[in-house]
Amino acid sequence: GNGAQVPALVIGTGYGGAVAALRLAQAGVPVEMVEMGMTWDTPGSDGKIFPKVTAPDKRAYWLRTKTKAPVSNFFGFPIDSNIERYTGVLDAEEFAGITVYQGRGVGGGSLVNGGMAVTPKQSRFSSILPSVDAAEMYDTYYPRANAGLGVGAIDPTWFETAACYQYARVGRKHAQRSGFAWTFVPDVYDWNYMKAEQAGTVTRSALDGQVMYGNDHGKKSLVQTYLAQALATGRVNVSPLHKVTSVAPVSGGPGYTVTIDQINTTGDVVATKTVTAAKVFFAAGSVGTSKLLVKLKATGVLPNLNGEIGKGWGDNGNVMCGRANHMWDPTGELQSTIPCSGIDNWDAGGAFAEVAPLPTGIETYASLYLSITRTTRRAEFSWNASTGKVDLSWQTAWKQDSITMAKTIFDKINSKEGTIYRTDLFGGYKVWQDGLTYHPLGGAVLNKATDNYGRLAGYDGLYVIDGALIPGNTTVNPFVTITALAERNIDNILANDI
Ligand code: FDA
Secondary structure, eight states: OTTOEEEEEEEOOSHHHHHHHHHHHHTTOOEEEEOSSOOOOOOOTTSOSSOOTTSOOGGGBBSOSBOOOSSOEETTEEOOOBOOOOBOSEEEEEOSSOEEEEEOSTTGGGGTSOOBOOOOOHHHHHHHOTTSOHHHIIIIIHHHHHHHHTOBOOOHHHHTTOGGGHHHHHHHHHHHHTTOEEEEOOBSBOHHHHHHHHHTSSOOSGGGTOSTTOOSSSBOOTTTTHHHHHHHTTOEEEESSEEEEEEEEOTTSSSEEEEEEEEOTTSOEEEEEEEEEEEEEEOSHHHHHHHHHHHHHHTTSSTTSOTTTTOSBBOTTOEEEEEEOOTTSOOOSSOOSSOOEEEEEHHHHSEEEEEEOOOOSSOOOEEEEEEEEOOOOOBOEEEETTTTEEEEOOOGGGHHHHHHHHHHHHHHHHHHHTOEEOOSSSSTTOSEEOSEESOOBOSSOTTTTBOTTSBBTTOTTEEEOSGGGSOSOOSSOSHHHHHHHHHHHHHHHHHHHO
16 A cells, blocks of 8 residues: 555566565565556456457557557458457557557456467577576476476377367478478366367367457466466465555665556556665666666656666567468467467577467368567657657668568578468558567677676666566577566575675
């Protein structure tokens, strides 16, 4: 409540925040978690908590009056629709050169993501976080993160016949015929539940078009894993619809005054509160944490933060494309929204491509792919005093690097199969969706803006523990790495600072 004093305050309830809260609470430290989004536990009038991808309503988007679907067109027709302004689960946050998709709500990105839980190859780890002991990560912290998240593998025998993965089998065939390495990708979705969905014995979620706007069933989001465990300690309190706006040193004393706006479901501020915290963990996600720190440094609230604040931001090289298959390669009317495979051309071409679903309910003969690429482009957040907002220096043209890398896979497949790119999915006859990322990373990079464990330079008791620590790229989907790094860092913080 207003005026409270707490030992530890965590900003945000995504991966970094959930790990911090659980491990602090297990060590006996009471934790206050502040989350700007809602708690997603109550069905709407349709009996569902979340809408499906093909029928977004107000629950789908964070404070927008029109949807902004990543696949914006279908057979050339725009599909975005008007919705009521609401504190919905997916934020399509627009910067000048890129739209950054992020989860909003208790559970953060785990509410909206595809659950693809990929541990990068150890040989590639030093390119991600060169100051981190890789052996320790792979011996201790990646296994701990995989266990805590409930990561599981698809049954490869079941995969061969499941109708809902026809699209993935077509993806495999085309990848292998062109000589590419194709791999299954682990996921936090409950694979037994997935089998039961296919068998028709449970209420469908992944097989009913739910993913990007949330899953009612099947997916183990943080709400079922780390956050459930954290709450079970009895030492963690979560305040949803509360947004942190400032973190200022208490004058003359230890600790920080945290200013928090309570909002309603149309985004209006209904109360402003302050809480005093001995330690503050920034876990608002790469963008959320960077925006707060950049503003607090530039406006003189935290002037001793160093010059690395806001730097090293990247998009994990995300680009999307679709291919048009021949009539003898249908991808299926029934498609699981949870991807289960990828094409690995990282070493030769700098691209790892997820074989993604296009869950429209009808046969489209389309193969959709989200590629993660080895781009070296990095942008910077900066405070814009005239607008009172934080800008990001990303330029849309920088995506050309990623397109070139993704083309090392898909130009070859198209030429082998005698197929073409789809031009009807992203508007304006575009082949490449080059205007977005699902994987924002960086802005308060480990061992630069912080020490090697996330302690912010310049201020005792301030920590970064989310995707902002990772400099722009993880070579694969990022949340396992974010979780494992948070596990590593909180171990060190508990041993030395608490
Ligand atoms: P995360 O973004 O999870 O959490 C931050 C939280 O802080 C949010 O809940 C936010 O509302 C809150 N917050 C922000 N500012 C605040 C403030 N000022 N006050 C209070 N609260 C605040 N990754 C992957 O590995 N596999 C996958 O399959 C996918 N798929 C995918 C699909 C889609 C559609 C998206 C959008 C993203 C993915 N991702 C993914 C990415 C993954 O979800 C992402 O990398 C992590 O959620 C990032 O974790 P963090 O802990 O950094 O922040």
